Amino acid sequence: MKKHWAFVLPLLVLGCGPEDSNGDGIADGILKPDSVSVVAPATPKGTVSGQVLDTRLAPLSGAEVKLLIGSDASGQFTTQTDAAGNFMFSNVPAGSSVLVTASKGGYATLRASAQVPSSAGNIPINNGNASLGAILLAETGSSVSFTLLTPSGHPAANARAYLEATPAGALAFNTTDATATSSVIATPVVANEMGIVTFTNVPAPAELARIGGVEAAAGGYRLFVDPVDINGDGIIDAAGYDNKFDASTLLTTGSSQLVRLALPNNGTAGTFGLTATNLASLQSADKRPSRNLLRDGEPIFLAFNQPVARDSLLAILTDEAGREQIDVTVTPNATGDVYSLTPAAGRVLEGQEYNLIVRATSAYSGAVFSKKGFFVRGDVKSPRPLSLVSVTFKDNNVTGNTTGVLDAGECVILTFNQTVVPTTTLLEVTLSGGPEVLNFKTVAPAPYPAPATNPCFTGESTKFPIEPGFDATTRFYFAYGAAGTAGPPSINPTTTTANVRMEFTKFQPLDLSSYYETAWGSPVAATTILEKQMARP
Structure with missing residues (x-):
């Protein structure tokens, strides 16, 4: 018996081919090919299928279905649905991403993306199927209308409007992680003299309502309206509009909706400024x-x-x-x-x-x-230093005073080359000159914005109702002694040279908030000294 089996076994081995003593699937002594995948190559394939229906779940035969594999246009294939609305693409490379487009005249178009399963491995059998399930397409044979009014209640005639019906299709019962998009964008229309816009060849409200979804995902109509100038005067009478109407709302309230456009405010609504x-x-x-x-x-x-x-x-x-x-x-x-x-x-x-x-x-x-x-x-890039433009005085026509002569109690007016922001810090002003070696000192000349209420300027008035509350001014003044007293002597600028000297040395150098400020925002330094000869008014 042993001899008999020893004789038969070699025959069986010879009949099976070269010996594989190590069990690696490759005959002993073979160097190349050196792997099972090379010896037994595989190109796994899959399928993409689905069924195209209307929103009442009735089959749509003869619908065109296009398949795009990856991003290469050469990988595009087309088929049509059968009487039951079914379609299938075979020999689709496993693991590939595909884009499926389903369309039929009189219906919305739907686009879906899916992944062909690759879990079957390297054995070339019938691999997994990317099933898109039921593809629902809404019929596009209806129309919807909107009446557009301006905020003042006038019809928004000539307003240009746009409409998007979305979603106009859906996937149901699919067994893959497919995503889909479907919408119908209507031809733009212009409102008539009554402000009515009517969009044709769009799904009826019942069609979109049957697709289902809630809140933002519910089937409906998104209306866009451009800003409108109804009378052509160049002024926008109503702002643009962007809002969605759920199909169920139009279904229960009627297909014509009243839309009141808003005011085109650039700020807080209800105020003007x-x-x-x-x-x-x-x-x-x-x-x-x-x-x-x-x-x-x-x-x-x-x-x-x-x-x-x-x-x-x-x-x-x-x-x-x-x-x-x-x-x-x-x-x-x-x-x-x-x-x-x-x-x-x-x-x-x-x-x-x-x-x-x-x-x-x-x-x-x-x-x-x-x-x-x-x-x-003034140019912010070119600040100008402060200087005195003129020094004059104001005759107050008091009995005993001489016209054209600076008498005690009258005001000396200082005019700068720019507006100056005053401060409460003491500023020393010296008026000197004349054979008497006059040396009259005062402090803190007051700002003199017009119209002035100071007794020195009783005749001042404005022609226009300007705002008098601005602190900055180009003019300051101080009183030359006290009227009716044996104060400083009168000065006649025609015969006597009188100089006004302004010294800013009274500042506290460390109190940075106590500096006079120029029109350019520059502080007047504590070392600044300005001097000007006084002239007749």
Whole structure:
């Protein structure tokens, strides 16, 4: 028996092929190929399938289904659904990403992405299937309408509107991690004279409602409306619109919806005022000249949160005293909510303060905006040092005083080359000259913005209702002794040379808040000394 089996076994081994003593699947002595995968190569394949239905779950035969494998256009294949709405793509490489597009005339188009399973391994059997399940397409044979009104209740005639019906398709019962998108974007339309826009060839509300979903995912219509100028005057009468209407809402309330467009506010709704301006004094409590510098030739910009009624913006520009008006050119933008004010060339001098009065009426509510402000002409990049331009005095015509002569009790007026922000710190001023070697000293000359209420300037008044509350001014004054006393002697500038010397040495050097400030925001140093000869007024 042993000899018999010993004889048969070699025959069986020979019949099975080369010997594989180590059991690695490769015949002994074979160097190449040296792996099982090379000896038995495999290209695993899979399938992509699904069923195309309408929203009532009825099969859609003859629907076109396209398959794109990866991102290569050469990997695109097309088929059509059978009578039951089924389709299948075979020999799809396992593990590949695919894009499936399902479409049919009169229905929405749906695009779905999926991954073909690759879990079957390297054995070339019928690999896994990427099943998209039921693909639902909404019918696009209906229409929806919207009536557009402006905030004032007028029909928004000529408003251009857009509509997107979404989602207009869905996946159901799929067994893969597929995602889908489907929407119908209607042809843009223009509202008629009654403000009505009608979109055709879109899914009916019942179609989208059947697709299901809740809240943001619910089937519905997203309406977009451009801002509209209904009367062609260049002023936008209503803001744009962007909102979604659930299909179930249109189904229960009717397919025509009333839409009231909002006011095109650039700021807080319900108020009318400035949103932005390059003149801080018109918008904030910051009245420092350095925050209100305006370069030579630079316009003043006013941006309102609502359009201004045509020709309703009034701008009055005056000198610091509010007595002389300066021409200003008013230019609106195309939509009537931004204006530029350009002072007349050569009328605005460096370092000097100018008052601005602005009045405007809202094109929407009729509300009136009125504001007073000021600016100083100067380039922030080129600050100017402080200097005295003139020293004069004011005759008060008191009995016993001589006209043209500085008498006791009268005021000496100091005019600088730019506006100055005063402080309470003591500033020493010396008036000297004449054969008597006059040496009259005073401290803290007071700012003298017009109109002045000081008895020295009883005749001062303004022509325009400017804002008098600005601290900065180019003019200061001090009283030359006390009237009716044996004070300092009278000075006749025609016969006597009288000089005014201003010394800023009274400052506390460590108290940085106690410095006078120029129009450019620069502190007047404690070592500054200004001197000027007094002249007749």
